Amino acid sequence: MKKTELLAPAGDLARAKTAIRYGADAVYIGGQLFSLRSRASNFTMEDIREACAFAEEYGRAIHVTVNMIPHDEDFEGLEEYLKKLEEFGVKAIIAASPAVMKLARRCAPSLEIHCSTQMSVTNSCAAKFMHEMFDVDRVVLARECTMGEVKRITKESPVETEAFIHGGMCVNYSGRCTLSNRMTLRDANRGGCAQSCRWQYHLYENGKELSSDLLFTAGSKDLLAAKHIYDLMDAGVASLKIEGRMKTEYYIASVVSAYRHLIDEIMETDRPLSEERLAWHTKQIMRGENRETWAGFYEEKPAENSLIYHPNSDANVNHDFLATVAEYDKDSGTALIETRNPIDAGDEIEVLSGTMNARTFRLEWMKNEDGEFMEHSRRPMALLRIPVPFEVRKEDLLRRAR
Ligand code: SF4
Structure with missing residues (x-):
């Protein structure tokens, strides 16, 4: 079986080092500019340089998200930024805008360009288009793909594919959402999502509150795709991605380490895990997870069991x-x-x-x-x-x- 990359998130330099120490093949980070989740990012330019040096020492790679949906004023300083990333040894940028992709290819040609999940690639035609038009090296598939779609796109795509295996999901199309903009004036697609879908709302009908005890949230359960890892690897998906640049050091260490062991076991045996081994690995993953989980779109279209209707708790923390x-x-x-x-x-x-x-x-x-x-x-x-x-x-x- 071809080696598959385990790609982990990090919100700051300490967490990037943790992800590498605990087994990530590559870590994706965001600078303080040009990135979604930029409010959560603590990576200065010097930190990005140090993360690259640390990754190189371990033979790993750093990817940088440049995945905001830019308006004209957002391009100021972008060219210099991309050149710096290339100089530091960043392997790839994750971009969600054709304009950013074009600029990166021109001014920092050795950077790989990964087409962000924000571009919602859900079919092989889109993957081909992104490669032909914008010379992308990889497409990050939309979380909304079924396993059948992942297999077909990976087989027919001229470039490698990356798929999410763990972490937060949007109830809208992977961040294509303006809920946060409307509720908080914070632009979800320029790094400001306030996760308004996860707030607790009072429910009213005809102006009358249904019950002051009945609070409602519309957030999705987190993805946990352990049982689909063999199929993803067997399909030839190049990179398996964990979501969560805002997660803690402990979460990163636990979840990355658990998936590292799971992937290595599949690589060694070259066959699907037994029920017993899958249950064991899932238990290890859940040691770091504190939200309810589901297997995402891989096996079914989302139904009501994919949502968290009640206020969040850490009841799942074990x-x-x-x-x-x-x-x-x-x-x-x-x-x-x-x-x-x-x-x-x-x-x-x-x-x-x-x-x-x-x-x-x-x-x-x-x-x-x-x-x-x-x-x-x-x-x-x-x-x-x-x-x-x-x-x-x-x-x-x-x-x-x-
Ligand atoms: S508000 Fe919720 S659905 Fe919208 S972008 Fe943020 S996390 Fe996604």
């Missing part, structure tokens, strides 16, 4: 992110950790470590910075010394099952 490892001392067999959530002596702790399998241990004791033993730690960002019965590495993550 693990708590406890701490990151700051250092490990081999001589004493102890680690210095920086806490994120409450920890108690006696907790059963799982270590998430790059692409290695997770390992667990029982926390025998912990000491604060003054060397005093503690039974409980409740303060985030506290530095604690704990014994760990195997070697761990800086940046490893500690979590506990609920």
